[in-house]
Amino acid sequence: xTTNRTVxxxxxxxxxxxxxxxxxxxxxxLFLFSxxxxxxxxxxxxxxxxxxxxxxxxxxxQMAGLLIGGIFWxxxxxxxxxxxxxxxxxxxxxxxNIANGFVTSLDQYALLRFxxxxxxxxxxxxxxxxxxxxxxxxxxxxxxxxxxxxGVLGAILAYFVADLFDWxxxxxxxxxxxLLLLILRVNVLESGIFIKTKxxxxxxxxxxxxxxxxxxxxxxxxxILVGLPIWFVVGILITFSPExxxxxxxxxxxxxxxxxxxxFSGQVLGDLVSGFLSQYSQSRKKVIRLFMLLSLVFMLVYLxxxxxxxxxxxxxxxxxxxxxxxxxxxxxxxAELFGTNLRATVATTVPNFVRGATIPLSALFIQLKPALxxxxxxxxxxxxxxxxALIALTYLAETFTKDLDYVEEx
Numbered sequence: 001x002t003t004n005r006t007v008x009x010x011x012x013x014x015x016x017x018x019x020x021x022x023x024x025x026x027x028x029x030l031f032l033f034s035x036x037x038x039x040x041x042x043x044x045x046x047x048x049x050x051x052x053x054x055x056x057x058x059x060x061x062q063m064a065g066l067l068i069g070g071i072f073w074x075x076x077x078x079x080x081x082x083x084x085x086x087x088x089x090x091x092x093x094x095x096x097n098i099a100n101g102f103v104t105s106l107d108q109y110a111l112l113r114f115x116x117x118x119x120x121x122x123x124x125x126x127x128x129x130x131x132x133x134x135x136x137x138x139x140x141x142x143x144x145x146x147x148x149x150x151g152v153l154g155a156i157l158a159y160f161v162a163d164l165f166d167w168x169x170x171x172x173x174x175x176x177x178x179l180l181l182l183i184l185r186v187n188v189l190e191s192g193i194f195i196k197t198k199x200x201x202x203x204x205x206x207x208x209x210x211x212x213x214x215x216x217x218x219x220x221x222x223x224i225l226v227g228l229p230i231w232f233v234v235g236i237l238i239t240f241s242p243e244x245x246x247x248x249x250x251x252x253x254x255x256x257x258x259x260x261x262x263x264f265s266g267q268v269l270g271d272l273v274s275g276f277l278s279q280y281s282q283s284r285k286k287v288i289r290l291f292m293l294l295s296l297v298f299m300l301v302y303l304x305x306x307x308x309x310x311x312x313x314x315x316x317x318x319x320x321x322x323x324x325x326x327x328x329x330x331x332x333x334x335a336e337l338f339g340t341n342l343r344a345t346v347a348t349t350v351p352n353f354v355r356g357a358t359i360p361l362s363a364l365f366i367q368l369k370p371a372l373x374x375x376x377x378x379x380x381x382x383x384x385x386x387x388x389a390l391i392a393l394t395y396l397a398e399t400f401t402k403d404l405d406y407v408e409e410x
Contacts, residue, residue, distance in 0.1 A: 015134055015188050016143050018181070019127035022090060023151035025181055026123035029097050029174040031155040031264070033062060033113060034239045035257035036167035043167065044106055052243055054106060056362055059239065061110040063356045065117020070352025071207070073122030077129065077344025078205030081190050081198070085126035085344065087182065093119025094178030101171035124151070124331060125348025132335050133191040133343075133404060141284075141332065141400070145275025148328030152268045159261030193405050197340040202407060204341040209408060216338070216408070218395070220346065223334040225392035226288065227354035228361075228385040229295050230324045235358035236365055236378060237302060238263045238317060244302075245313060247374035252310040262314050263321030270325015282400050284333050288326045289393060295323035296386050303379050327351075336399035339408035361385065 010016075033040075037055050041047075046054050069089070077085040096116035103109045124147075131143040162170045203209060210220050237244065238259050245254030270291065278287045298319040307313055335347040361381055368377035 010135060010139060011143055011146060013134075014184075016131055016146065018184050018188050019086070019131050020147045020150035021181055021184070022086060022123050023127055023147050024154035024157070025090065025174065025178045026093070026120055027151040027154035027264075028158045028161075028177065029093055029116065030062075030120050031260055032097075032158040032162065032170055032174055033058065034234075034260045035158050035162045036170060037239070038242070038256055040109070040167045041106075044103070044109065046106065052240065055240070056366070057106075058110055058113050059235065060359045060362065062113040062117040062120075063235075063358045065114040065119075066121045066352040067356035069118035069121025070125070070349040070356070072118070074125060074345035074348030075205040075207065077122070077126050077348055078341055081194060082126045082130040082133075082344060083185070083188060083190050085122040085348070086130070086185055086188070089119050089122030089126070090178045090181060090185075091119075092116075093123075094175040094182075095119075096175075097171045097178070098175035101168040101175075121352045122348060124351050125335075125346075126344060128328070128331050129335050129344045129347045130191050132332060133193040133340070137401060137403060139279075141275055141279045141329075144328045144332045145271060148271040148275070149268055152264045152271055155264035156261050156268070159257050159264075162257055193340050196405075197407060200407070202341055203410060205345050206342070207345065209342060209410065210346075212410070219337050219397075220350070222392040222396050223330070223337065223346070223350045224353050224357070225388050226333075226396065227327070227330045227351065227389070228357055229292060229382070229389050230327050230330070231354050231358050232361055232382055232385045233295065233299070233320050233324055234263070235355075236362060236381070237299070237320065241313075241317065243374060244378070245310065248303075248313070249308060250310045250313055251308055254310060254313060259314065259317045263317045263324070266318035266321025267324050267327070270322040271328060272325075273322075274325045274329055278329055278400070283398060284329050284400055285393060285396065285398050288329050288333075289390070291323050291326040292386060292390055292393070295320070296383075298323050299379075299382050299386075303375050303382070333396065333399050336402050336404060337397065339406050340404065341407045343404070 073085045093116045096112050100112045127147055132140045135143045210216055241259035242254045242256050274287050278284050302316045331351050334350040335343055338346045365377050365381050
């Protein structure tokens with residue numbers, strides 16, 4: 001029987017800590033743009049309605065990078081190893097974010113958000129894959145919860161750094177943290193399960209295998225659909241909270257950075273609660289379903305409740321963040337559903353396709369906006385994402401006790 005002291009020592013081993021710290025830096029850089037969107041665009045001469053349209057352009061540039069990077073880093077993680085992704089991805093997005101602090105035009109800003117997005121795409125999937133493979137199945141949920149919690153703390157850190165420093169300095173700090181983390185990663189060892197699989201003659205990181213089997217393809221798309229509500233909330237409701245606050249007639253303007261910070265404060269608690277609930281109930285699916293239903297409730301409150309006080313609006317942002325706390329459970333399920341020779345590919349591409357889904361979701365939101373208005377266009381898109389996510393979750397297998405030492409056959 002595993003003792004508490006053994007569990008803690010396993011969770012605090014270097015690969016787990018490095019994966020957790022890497023995701024902290026990843027989330028800092030990923031959400032720094034949401035925090036500094038308005039001041040950085042204003043500094044580049046953008047104002048009025050263009051703050052929304054150009055903000056969506058930059059967000060979509062970053063998300064397009066995440067889509068491309070997700071495929072690249074996922075394949076690399078299965079072909080070369082999880083550590084190659086952890087090194088390469090953080091180096092790329094750290095350098096891109098340092099360069100982001102020097103931009104003087106919108107075109108430069110968009111290009112560097114795209115490059116940073118490519119780099120940011122690799123961190124979570126590789127980290128979760130490494131942690132799930134090196135920890136015993138009885139406690140790997142605690143490991144992925146630690147990674148998730150540190151990541152969300154990174155998003156909160158982005159708010160406080162941007163509040164204390166100019167937006168350019170904030171980008172420099174994010175890039176600097178990433179470069180410092182590279183030093184820690186020098187002593188991290190590769191996953192034993194991957195090393196054993198690498199010695200066998202079989203295809204690794206072969207994306208075609210996802211499409212060659214109807215069962216694998218169905219599992220893959222179901223994993224993506226399960227995560228859609230999280231990024232609807234983050235990419236639309238929270239990122240563009242100033243515009244929603246105006247549409248809802250709030251007493252004071254909403255500060256985007258504050259809404260991001262508060263929502264991720266809620267997600268820290270949500271990640272912890274969902275992780276421990278999953279361990280207690282020995283089920284990932286039950287907890288994810290519960291958090292999806294909570295997301296529905298708080299989404300309706302955010303968009304339809306007669307809230308006019310800005311403080312109450314921020315409180316709802318915290319609740320939305322809490323309901324988003326199943327993010328790591330959803331990525332963990334994706335990793336556990338596939339064999340070692342495809343695990344990094346899936347665990348890296350799935351969350352980035354979900355992030356990239358912000359592009360069609362925001363496009364649909366903008367398309368519906370003239371006819372339905374800001375509030376009801378968002379409500380339509382939100383209900384659609386939740387409906388498909390709940391249906392997809394129903395057909396996924398439970399993975400809590402699954403042994404991960406297996407491969408996908410051609």
